[in-house]
Amino acid sequence: MxxxxxxxxxxxxxxxxxxxxxxxxxxxxxxxxxxxxxxxxxxxxxxxxxxxxxxSVFAKTSTGYVGRFTDSKFGSYEASFLTELNCRDGFKFPEEYDFEKKTGRLTKNRITGVRLRVYYSSWFGDSLNACRMSAYELSEKLDRNRYTNIDPAKYYKPTDLLGRRAYTAYDTSVTDEERYATDSNGDLTYYPHIDFTLDKEKYGDDWYNRPASDFANSETFIENVFRGIYLKSDYGDGTILYIDRVDLQMQYEFYVLNDTTNIPYKRKQEGHVGEDSIAQTWMTEFASTKEVIQANRFENSxxxxxxxxxxxxxxxxxxxxxxxxxxxxxxxxxxxxxxxxxxxxxxxxxxxxxxxxxxxxxxxxxxxxxxxxxxxxxxxxxxxxxxxxxxxxxxxxxxxxxxxxxxxxxxxxxxxxxxxxxxxxxxxxxxxxxxxxxxxxxxxxxxxxxxxxxxxxxxxxxxxxxxxxxxxxxxxxxxxxxxxxxxxxxxxxxxxxxxxxxxxxxxxxxx
Structure with a gap:
């Protein structure tokens, strides 16, 4: 023992x-x-x-990858990104101003511009490499396929082009003053991005006049209004962008109202005295978020x-x-x-x-x-x-x-x-x-x-x-x-x- x-x-x-x-x-x-x-x-x-x-690999991520890179050992690979846009539950457009009721805010021009803004904060490869990105509207709803061999051809038509933009990852047209500007908290206010100007009548005026039920939530929005976006590189080799977010933004024309009376201020500038004060602003109304489907496509040689x-x-x-x-x-x-x-x-x-x-x-x-x-x-x-x-x-x-x-x-x-x-x-x-x-x-x-x-x-x-x-x-x-x-x-x-x-x-x- x-x-x-x-x-x-x-x-x-x-x-x-x-x-x-x-x-x-x-x-x-x-x-x-x-x-x-x-x-x-x-x-x-x-x-x-x-x-x-x-x-292919499973890729449930909110980061999108777009670009092309060729390596001497492994050859080339291309990255492209498909995403739906989220619609907030119960979304409503701002209302046109009613002079009698003193409600609403927009002028009769209402939506004066629509753009797709692609935000990114980092990249791989040559920051000054000349590239071009194409954006397409999806014609079919995305499946919940999170694998990187997803076939974009099943979801978009080449004729549904939203726009093309040439870019370099490091935008040399931005001044250092703008690039390094900070807000009151010390945070940078500049966010690298690529803009696509969209048709104001098709993606602005038409949407504004649709029934509210089309914007009840992301499901009705995707089903009835807008299926999503496909982003791909069609020129350039040597840079991969890491996309943080894709926003569909609308520019509104609105009256500048007195906080107390809710009546438009009158302008005092020479040549405009007595006119109603009017301004414009951009608002992000729909965006790629984790609540909707996002998919990356990688294709190796x-x-x-x-x-x-x-x-x-x-x-x-x-x-x-x-x-x-x-x-x-x-x-x-x-x-x-x-x-x-x-x-x-x-x-x-x-x-x-x-x-x-x-x-x-x-x-x-x-x-x-x-x-x-x-x-x-x-x-x-x-x-x-x-x-x-x-x-x-x-x-x-x-x-x-x-x-x-x-x-x-x-x-x-x-x-x-x-x-x-x-x-x-x-x-x-x-x-x-x-x-x-x-x-x-x-x-x-x-x-x-x-x-x-x-x-x-x-x-x-x-x-x-x-x-x-x-x-x-x-x-x-x-x-x-x-x-x-x-x-x-x-x-x-x-x-x-x-x-x-x-x-x-x-x-x-x-x-």
Whole structure:
């Protein structure tokens, strides 16, 4: 009995040393065997990796991407953006001024202008590259398709052009005084944008005279009035705009009223004495918001697929919607060798090569990556999940010290998957005992069981007053980036040439 108590005490001390409260798993330990003590060891297992072409990714985001960029390695990719516009519940246009009732405000001219304003705060690539953007009115309602291979041709007609505008991401026509002007709170008042002037009669006067029921909410507005907008680049290569918002704005002509009498002020300027005071203002009436559908389209050149097929002595991750790295984890080998032992830590490291480029605006390694079971790939993003450190993990790129993505402990993933297979085998046996005609196809069951993806992601955090950060959201990275990683499926002498090493630290009982 003393020996058993001593063994239990040593086991507790060892597991505490390895910090295993949340990250260890037991492979077959049912009870403490007779022993004189325990010891910790480290061993390695080979992990085979390969590049996987990601035709599309789930992208539920309010940021739109528009432009074209060509990379010497991966070729070109184009980004375009489709969005509905939100209509506030119970929206009403301002009323025309009634001189008898002294109600309303607008003059008989009412709407004097309509424009589409595309706001952006950042971009990738050359800020002075000459580009041109086209805006189209959608002819069909958008489906709730959040994947980046959405086909814009299903939703718009090339004849429904709203306008074209030439631009550079950094607008040199804006003076420094205007660009850096601030309000009373010290916030910048200039917001980079691109304007499209719309037909005032079609998108102003006609809308003003429509029944109020058409503007009851966003659904009736989209169904009866305006389906949405498609923005695409039709000239220029080397710049991708990150669009924050698309506003449909209307310019109103209105009387300047006395606050007390609600009667128009009379002008005193020479040549206009006695006339009613009139002014104009722009108002954002409809805008792209998270309440309506927004969809990004990314189209990579065939060069990306060719790289995946032909380069097998390393792997890649590339965003947006380009390449994942797939890793096959050796669960069976771990179970066979370490059954009866306790996993303390399982470390998996992806090291990326230092890549040099003469291009001033070359892509850099994604900041964050997600390690995720292949079978959970779709549901993870579609259901807006967060990493649970059980079957999904995130890390930040260590670009300074090691140039690596290091998952320091995925032991819980290993034990979860091993136990999952053990449970499936037991269930299959029970079913076979009850019905001899039932068989278990282990190879088919294992099809995606041992496979994980390494995926570039973007992460959002909330920060408390004490400085503590809490992850609030994660999604596929939609900004340009890539990393070339050590590994790959290439073979030499019948064995994988460059396998990664899964480093396993475990506790065993001395015999």
């Amino acid at each position: 003393k020996v058993k108590y001593l063994g239990a005490l040593l086991l507790t001390a060892t597991l505490t040393f390895f910090g295993c409260d949340d990250n260890t798993g037991t492979l077959g330990i049912g009870m403490l065997p007779g022993s004189d003590g325990i010891s910790a060891h480290t061993t390695t297992f080979n992990v085979v990796t390969r590049s996987v072409f990601a035709d 065939k060069k990306v697929e060719d790289i995946v097929k032909n380069e097998n002595e390393w792997t890649y991750i590339k965003s947006p919607a380009g390449i994942f790295t797939e890793a096959v984890l050796p669960y069976d080998d771990i179970y066979k060798e370490l059954a009866g032992d306790t996993l303390n830590a399982v470390k998996l490291t992806f090291t990326n090569y230092n890549e040099k480029s003469d291009n001033e605006f070359s892509m850099s390694a994604p900041r964050y990556v997600l390690l995720l079971r292949k079978m959970e790939f779709k549901s993870f993003f579609e259901e807006n999940k967060l990493p649970d450190n059980l079957t999904s993990f995130t890390v930040e790129h260590n670009s300074v010290a090691t140039n690596q993505y290091t998952f320091s402990n995925i032991a819980r993933l290993v034990t979860t998957c091993i136990k999952e297979k053990d449970a499936a085998k037991k269930k299959a046996k029970e079913e076979a005992d009850a019905d001899p005609t039932v068989t278990w196809n282990e190879e088919e069951w294992e099809k995606d069981w041992r496979t994980v993806y390494l995926i570039p992601v973007s992460i959002t955090y909330d920060q408390s007053s004490t400085g503590q950060k809490t992850m609030t959201g994660i999604q596929n990275d939609l900004q340009p980036g890539y990393a070339k990683l050590k590994g790959g499926p290439a073979e030499e002498g019948g064995k994988v040439k460059n396998p990664l090493q899964l480093e396993v630290t475990y506790t065993t009982f001395n015999k």
